[in-house]
Amino acid sequence: MQYKLTTSSLLGDSALGKLAALAQRHAPQTPLGYVAAAIGTLALLFGLLVFALIVRIIYNTTLYHYYVSPLRHLKGPKPKLFIGNMDEFITKPGAVGEIEWSRKYAENGVFRSTFMFGREAVHFMRPKALRQILVEDPYSYPKPSMAWKLLGLIAGYGLLTVEGDTHRKMRKTMNPAFSLTNLIEQFPVYYDKVYPLVDVLRKKIDESSEEHAIIDCDAWVNKALLDIICLTAFGYDADSVNNPDNELASAYHAVTSMQNGQNQARLNLVLNLPFGDTVLDWASDVSGWEWGLNRFGKDSAAQTFFQLLNGMHRIKKVSKQILHKQLNSGERAAQAGQSKAIIDIIEETYLSENDGKPKSLKEAERNMITQVLTFLGAGHETTASGVSWTLWNLATHPEAQDKLRKECKELMDQDERPPYSAVKALTYLDAVINESMRITPPVPRTVRCASKASYIDGVYIPKGTLLPISNRAINMDPEVWGADADEFKPERWFNLPEKYDRTFSMITFIAGAHGCIGRTMSYLEMKATICILVSNFRFEPISKDQSPVMDALITMKPKDGLPLKVFKV
């Protein structure tokens, strides 16, 4: 007699044996049956995986958070299942969520919050900790992948996203374009590009039936500042102030007008899918996305992606044109007097030998486009938002505006295009811009991640912990700035508080290795622009209850623009 050795026979009458016998009876008999069984098994495994993930997330946001985490002693808002505190983080514009948390929970300048799926985050507010993260050991605390993927998509995978030696080298190469001498030489270009804006605003007031015109100052300032960066950095005369349909200006407007918490959540979701960033980056290289524009609901997810891909494609297309013009002209893009423009350096670096190996033109082109995107993305939108928020702060503080006008007009009445040294000497202008950068920073937050376990300011930080740098919350810390920290008071810059730290009490440009390379350039641009505008115009809110919403994806912009009443003076 032949005895068939099966699992069920080995396990006998035990429960497992019965289960094995059942499986044997239902074993597939045909190829189709095997396929169905394989699919069933895969579905079961996937289901188990999802179940395990859900259990893990629930554990992270409950038991682990309160009883196990080495960070449990830190205070912070209660996390919600799955989403942690992301709802407040995303839906409260102007980083108000972090400001509220910092005031409610921070002890010794530290509090914690929870990101999606229970990922822990520790917010440090004080100089000692910020110095360690940003200045002393910056490459141990890089941007987490979710941040560099988002930045990379919009501002190119360049200086903002690289780390370590690659970053050090790239930054060293770019530094000469941002030397004060170079920037002072390009200062006259700012006048060339801001005075056409003055003409446009004057014309609008003349055409109005009242003594003022209501003008979206954010939109117009954006155009003038785009013209400045295009000419000084890339030798490209966009002239978008006189030519509002300029391709680059309208594409930029399409992308930046999408900035809000909801779209940030959508983008983060896609960017964190496997290959999500590669697919989006590749998709923005190809054309045809205009097909989907306006086919879907205004705020729908589909509309967000069509608008983003179409906008990014158009920006990349113009960037390529700028680059090829530069390559074909064989000339430098630097303006009169200026020794180097960013694109001159990009060209020198990428068309020269690279570690002994010549790069192919295609690779060089890709790298160069990345750099163009970085400087357009990081340099234009930020400074334009800086000027817009300063105008808003002045419009809502008429006494400060009058005082500033007096200072600027005295200079501008003598010379419409004063040299940099004269503008630099305007101390109230300096105080107004500093104060505006403090309470309305164009970049309200950024984030780092602990790539190793370490102690920061005496707090044990496990590897992988997120370290949000809450710029706006730090800038408005009442512990440093006093009870009136939330108020716009330029005068405070003439009498700085005792606890003021030069590098870390106003951290709008952050600090250290990744600190803003364009900080001085943006101050020069903002000073020239504001000085010209307040010398020629008076700005008022359009109504008593006007309150622009501080939308933020990467930069903080006034949602739906910044309409103001503009009067001639």
Ligand code: HEM
């Ligand atoms: C008011 C205007 C500006 C603000 C508030 C601002 C803010 C910042 C901040 C916060 C960072 C650090 C981001 C991070 O690492 O998490 C940064 C980096 C950077 N900014 Fe600016 N920025 C401004 C203007 C400019 C200008 C005018 C340029 C160039 C034309 C520029 C180019 C860059 C670049 C290339 C980086 C990356 C630096 C690196 O990682 O080494 N920015 N900026």
